[in-house]
Amino acid sequence: MNRARWLAAAVIVVIAGAIAYRLFLHSSTPPTPAIITPTMDVHRTVSTALDARIDRLLHDRYSGDRSHRPRLIALTFDDGPYPVTTPLLLARLHDLHIPATFFLIGRDAIDFPELTKRIERFGNEIGNHTYSHPNLDQLSSSDVGAQLTKGRDVLRSFVGDPGIGLLFRPPHGRYTEATLQTAQRLGYDTVLWNDDPGDWRAIGPQALASHIEAHATAPEIILLHSGNLATIAILPEVVERFRKSGYEFVTVSELLKRASLEEMNHPARRAV
Numbered sequence: 001m002n003r004a005r006w007l008a009a010a011v012i013v014v015i016a017g018a019i020a021y022r023l024f025l026h027s028s029t030p031p032t033p034a035i036i037t038p039t040m041d042v043h044r045t046v047s048t049a050l051d052a053r054i055d056r057l058l059h060d061r062y063s064g065d066r067s068h069r070p071r072l073i074a075l076t077f078d079d080g081p082y083p084v085t086t087p088l089l090l091a092r093l094h095d096l097h098i099p100a101t102f103f104l105i106g107r108d109a110i111d112f113p114e115l116t117k118r119i120e121r122f123g124n125e126i127g128n129h130t131y132s133h134p135n136l137d138q139l140s141s142s143d144v145g146a147q148l149t150k151g152r153d154v155l156r157s158f159v160g161d162p163g164i165g166l167l168f169r170p171p172h173g174r175y176t177e178a179t180l181q182t183a184q185r186l187g188y189d190t191v192l193w194n195d196d197p198g199d200w201r202a203i204g205p206q207a208l209a210s211h212i213e214a215h216a217t218a219p220e221i222i223l224l225h226s227g228n229l230a231t232i233a234i235l236p237e238v239v240e241r242f243r244k245s246g247y248e249f250v251t252v253s254e255l256l257k258r259a260s261l262e263e264m265n266h267p268a269r270r271a272v
Contacts, residue, residue: 106154127167
């Protein structure tokens, strides 16, 4: 083999290796979009199958000036309502003049219907977090559908927020392609997040606030929980830092109106 052929072969090997490495990264780190709409191709978006990885590798291009992504932030609170922490959280949000999005469990709403109504009355948005908070990746499509429709119907019996029939978050963020496709058939946007600071585990207020500030993006959906006192404690500090950095706090529905799907699923990192 002459020198030119040897160099050509070496180049081909390097290119093939680079492609294989990128495919490996797609395989070992599955995509985690913040929003999955009813019209998105779920397989192409989240699958680690080879055909989906190749498709994303060849076609994903994130256009636009990422330095000008809108500084919008949606605080989302999973679970509940709870008899002690939810009223404290609502009072804190009210004092800070912040609307938030609450993903409520239907079974808990039955136990505390007045709290469910108070969430809406205080100007917050309500989404569907299923009826009983199961691991949806372990359920059949029909059982996932039953969880969504029963949770929706229970919440609608107490409040009239349209988000109940439009916004869905899977418990623990666990889902399969079939889970997402079931949500799509029911007309739901599946709402995940850009940052999970981990307030569902034992974590101190300062560590929680530091994480949120260090991982800021624009735009941003933050995953928080209604039953955590540390979360309530850090809200004034976090809100002040983000507002000083030019952020506006909005509900998920408002975020969907004002930011594109690309901006939400591929946000820009920001310092606050």
